[in-house]
Amino acid sequence: MGTYTNKRLLVTGGAGFIGSELVRQLVEDGAHVTVLDNLTAGHRRNLEALPADGYRLVVADIRDLERVDALMPGIDAVFHLACRGVRHSIHSPVENHGVNATGTLGLLKSARAADVPRFVYVSTSEVYGSAPQVPMSEDNLALPTTVYGASKLAGECYTRAFHRTYDYPTVVVRPFNSYGPRSHHEGDSGEVIPKFMLRSMAGLPMVVFGDGSQTRDFTFVADTARGILAAGASDAAVGETINVGSGKEITVAELAATVSKVVGGGDATIEHVEQRPGDVLRLKADVSRATALLGWAPTVPLADGLSQLRDWYLQGGSSPEDLLAEEKVRNWELV
Numbered sequence: 001m002g003t004y005t006n007k008r009l010l011v012t013g014g015a016g017f018i019g020s021e022l023v024r025q026l027v028e029d030g031a032h033v034t035v036l037d038n039l040t041a042g043h044r045r046n047l048e049a050l051p052a053d054g055y056r057l058v059v060a061d062i063r064d065l066e067r068v069d070a071l072m073p074g075i076d077a078v079f080h081l082a083c084r085g086v087r088h089s090i091h092s093p094v095e096n097h098g099v100n101a102t103g104t105l106g107l108l109k110s111a112r113a114a115d116v117p118r119f120v121y122v123s124t125s126e127v128y129g130s131a132p133q134v135p136m137s138e139d140n141l142a143l144p145t146t147v148y149g150a151s152k153l154a155g156e157c158y159t160r161a162f163h164r165t166y167d168y169p170t171v172v173v174r175p176f177n178s179y180g181p182r183s184h185h186e187g188d189s190g191e192v193i194p195k196f197m198l199r200s201m202a203g204l205p206m207v208v209f210g211d212g213s214q215t216r217d218f219t220f221v222a223d224t225a226r227g228i229l230a231a232g233a234s235d236a237a238v239g240e241t242i243n244v245g246s247g248k249e250i251t252v253a254e255l256a257a258t259v260s261k262v263v264g265g266g267d268a269t270i271e272h273v274e275q276r277p278g279d280v281l282r283l284k285a286d287v288s289r290a291t292a293l294l295g296w297a298p299t300v301p302l303a304d305g306l307s308q309l310r311d312w313y314l315q316g317g318s319s320p321e322d323l324l325a326e327e328k329v330r331n332w333e334l335v
């Protein structure tokens with residue numbers, strides 16, 4: 001018996017990149033999963049390999065509270081991952097807030113009304129803004145520089161307020177940049193690794209925004225999902241805010257060199273374009289709280305995770321050129 005065997009879970013954004021890995025691990029554990037996803041950033045294909053009796057996909061928006069209310073009765077925990085990302089926030093800030101902040105508030109209200117015994121809000125390291133000092137602990141000030149980071153922080157605040165105000169058992173998890181199979185190279189989720197890898201596999205230069213000195217803490221998606229699930233299962237996590245990251249930082253320029261090596265392309269070829277507006281300059285997680293409270297630690301080193309992603313692309317049947325054409329990776333207007 002696993003932690004989630006026979007449990008009934010609601011996963012919003014479960015057809016997305018991190019969400020589908022979470023659903024995969026839950027189904028493997030023998031859980032019954034309802035995925036709520038409007039397929040804006042998620043894809044049906046992310047769930048297709050799973051046994052059909054392990055999950056059901058409800059295609060609806062988290063802001064549709066009638067649909068949401070109907071899904072809550074009998075649920076043991078909500079994992080809330082549905083959101084719109086950085087790029088969306090740049091051109092549609094009000095809608096970004098509507099989904100990420102107001103959407104979260106509606107879910108909290110609905111879950112509490114149905115007495116769902118646990119609510120896990122999957123936030124983001126973007127809420128910190130750029131780190132004045134690293135590693136970044138959960139006690140660092142959250143001063144987002146992106147509209148996305150601001151709307152996700154608002155969602156966090158509602159989640160913590162539900163715990164304080166109503167004694168409702170919530171937990172906030174802050175994943176750092178995740179990568180791995182099923183990551184999207186176009187859309188809302190973290191894109192630099194898929195884009196670097198696909199372009200490098202296609203023999204095209206990798207496009208670096210700014211001078212490439214900005215850093216990120218890249219975490220393999222299976223590690224991220226394990227951390228989120230551990231937070232949902234731990235009583236010690238209730239009311240807490242918990243980082244999930246690798247605890248290591250790498251510059252975007254170094255990442256380009258590493259990807260090139262993994263792909264077998266020798267020295268990285270790089271093209272520079274302008275820095276993205278509001279871009280976070282530095283991220284590196286302090287994960288000691290996750291280790292202390294959840295017994296969680298990252299297990300997959302970057303080079304291994306990148307190799308797994310490369311193999312996933314190679315086994316996918318499409319050539320990198322097809323993927324590039326299909327998803328218009330060459331289109332850089334909308335960063």
Ligand SMILES: Cc1cn([C@H]2C[C@H](O)[C@@H](COP(=O)(O)OP(=O)(O)O[C@H]3O[C@H](CO)[C@@H](O)[C@H](O)[C@H]3O)O2)c(=O)[nH]c1=O
Pocket residue numbers: 085086123124125126175176177178188189190191192193195196207208209210214216252276279280
């Ligand atoms: C796509 C792309 C990005 N970059 C740069 C921009 C950033 O400085 C850095 C990482 O960019 P992204 O991969 O888009 O990820 P980032 O902005 O950190 O945000 C991601 O990571 C966050 C977690 O910290 C998630 O919450 C967001 O949903 C996700 O989009 O790489 C490049 O230099 N070249 C590129 O082609």
